[in-house]
Amino acid sequence: MSEQPTFVLIHGAWAGSWVWDSLRAVLQGQGYNVVTPDMPGNSRNPATPEQINMAGCLRAVEACCEAVSGPLLIVGHSGGGVIATQVAEVMAERVAGVAYIAGMMLPSGLGFAELAAEAQKTHPEAVGIWPYLRWSEDRQWSSVPAETVCEVFLQDLPREQAMAAAQLFCAQPEGTRALVAEWTPKRFGRLPRLYIEATQDRSVILPVQRRMQLLVPGAEVVSLDCGHVPQVVATDAVADALLAFAS
Numbered sequence: 001m002s003e004q005p006t007f008v009l010i011h012g013a014w015a016g017s018w019v020w021d022s023l024r025a026v027l028q029g030q031g032y033n034v035v036t037p038d039m040p041g042n043s044r045n046p047a048t049p050e051q052i053n054m055a056g057c058l059r060a061v062e063a064c065c066e067a068v069s070g071p072l073l074i075v076g077h078s079g080g081g082v083i084a085t086q087v088a089e090v091m092a093e094r095v096a097g098v099a100y101i102a103g104m105m106l107p108s109g110l111g112f113a114e115l116a117a118e119a120q121k122t123h124p125e126a127v128g129i130w131p132y133l134r135w136s137e138d139r140q141w142s143s144v145p146a147e148t149v150c151e152v153f154l155q156d157l158p159r160e161q162a163m164a165a166a167q168l169f170c171a172q173p174e175g176t177r178a179l180v181a182e183w184t185p186k187r188f189g190r191l192p193r194l195y196i197e198a199t200q201d202r203s204v205i206l207p208v209q210r211r212m213q214l215l216v217p218g219a220e221v222v223s224l225d226c227g228h229v230p231q232v233v234a235t236d237a238v239a240d241a242l243l244a245f246a247s
Contacts, residue, residue, distance in 0.1 A: 003070045003071055004031070004032065004033075004070070004246070005032075005070065005071040005072055005073040005096045005097075005246055006032070006033040006034065006035060006065070006068045006070060006071070006072055006073070007027055007032055007033070007034045007035070007073050007075060007242065007246075008035050008037070008061060008064065008065060008072050008073065008074050008075065008087070009023070009024065009034060009035070009036045009075045009077075010037065010039070010061065010074065010075065010076045010077070010080035010081075010083050010084050010087070011036070011038070011039065011042075011077055011080050012076075012077045012078025012079040012080040012081075012103075013078060013079040013080075013172045013176075013177045014142075014143065014144050014169045014170060014171070014172045015042075015077070015078075015168075015169060015170075016038050016039075016042045016044045016168065016170065017036035017037065017038045017044060018044075018168050019077065019168075019229065019231065019232065020034075020036045020231060022231070022232060022235045023231040023235050023238055023239060024036060026235055026236065026239040027239060027242070027243070030239070030243060032243075032246070033068065035064040035065060035068065036064075037060045037061050037063070037064040038060065039056075039057050039060055039080075039083065039176050040052050040056040040057065040059075040060055040176060041056075041172070041173040041175065041176050042170055042172070042176075049175070052173045052175035052176055053175045053176065054083070054086060054176075054179050054181075056175075056176065057083045057086070057176055057179070058083075058086060058087060058090060061083070061087050062091070065091075065094075071094060071095065071096035072091065072094050072095050072096065073095075073096050073097050073098075073099065073242070073245070073246055074087050074088050074095055074097075074098045074099070075098075075099045075100075075101065075242065076098070076099070076100055076101070076103045076104070077100075077101040077102065077103055077229070077231060078101070078102055078103055078104065078203065078204060078228065079103075079104055079112070079177060079179070080103065080104075081100045081101075081103025081104035081105050081106075082104045082106065082112070082179045082180065082181050083179065083181075084098055084099075084100065084103065085098065085104075085105065085106070085181040085183055085188060086179075086181040086182070086183070088183070088187075088188045088191055089181065089182070089183040089184065089187050089188040092187035092188060092190075092191065095191055096191075096192070096246075097191055097192040097193065097194065097245060097246075098188070098191055098192075098193050098194075099193070099194040099195075099196065099241075099242060099245055100193070100194070100195045100196065100219070101196045101198075101230055101231060101238060102196070102197065102198040102201050102203075102204050102209060102228055102229075102230065103195070103204075104204070104212070105193070105195060105212045105213070105216050105219065106180075106181060106212060106215070106216065107215050107216055108181065108182050108183045108184070109180060109182060110180065110215075111178065111179075111180045113178065115208065115211065115212070115215075116128065116130075116208060119205075119207060119208050119211060122207075123205060123207050123208070125202070125205055126205050126207065126208050128152070128202070128203045128204065128205065129144060129148065129152050129153075129203050132144065132145060132148040132152065136171075139174070140173060140174050140175070141171045141172065141173050141174070142171065142172055142174070142177070143169070143170070143171040143172065144169055146163060146166035146167065146169075147166075149162070149165070149166035149169050150162040150163055150166055151202070152202045152203055152228070153166075153169075153202075153203060153227065153228045153229055154166065154227065154228075154229060154232070154233070155200075155202065155227050156200060156226050156227045156233050157232070157233055165232065192220075192245075193216075193218060193219035193220070194219060194220045194221075194222065194241065194242070194245040195209070195212075195213055195219040195220070195221045195222070196221075196222045196223075196224060196230060196238060196241050196242075197209045197210070197213075197221060197222070197223050197224065198224055198226050198227060198228055198230050199223060199224065199225050199226070200225060200226055200227045201227055201228045202227060202228060203228040204228065220245065222241040224237050224238070224241075
């Protein structure tokens with residue numbers, strides 16, 4: 001695929017398309033088309049229970065890409081990495097590559113909770129955000145307190161800026177959070193991949209990011225000295241990595 005790709009930026013849990021605002025501006029400034037779907041059930045894309053699942057996430061991405069011609073470069077942040085993997089599997093003919101930003105790049109059929117539970121045996125801090133979550137009575141929705149967003153997701157932003165961003169995080173349905181991708185070597189497995197690791201991540205800690213790189217080998221790796229949301233705190237560095245990958 002020699003034609004310039006469109007970037008498809010997939011947000012992670014409790015976030016939304018807003019998390020890409022600064023990165024989208026940089027990529028568009030370099031002449032790239034960018035789409036930023038909101039996953040079903042978040043505050044910008046209300047959904048029925050029947051839409052709050054992997055199939056609903058795929059439909060949200062496909063709808064954003066309907067008017068796009070040419071190749072797609074799929075980018076997943078954090079838990080959005082699972083959706084990015086599944087999108088790449090389903091739409092492999094259109095995909096030029098897949099990039100993960102502190103993202104969940106997992107073997108087919110493996111859930112992140114299983115991986116994190118194994119990691120906690122040697123790295124207790126791999127528990128990440130889990131102990132801080134607030135749950136609905138039926139345990140079908142969770143949210144992250146603003147204070148925790150500042151301490152675990154955005155510790156490397158100035159406090160006032162982190163707190164303003166924390167107000168944008170929303171409740172997340174389990175149906176679009178606890179997802180597992182199923183992929184094949186001949187589709188997702190053949191696509192070029194980039195992994196942008198965040199060395200100071202307190203949510204998806206670095207040993208877990210490195211474990212995923214070992215379990216799904218072959219990705220080009222760029223390492224950034226920042227916390228869990230590099231596209232917000234190190235926008236230019238993320239853009240540079242993605243533009244190099246795209247070219």
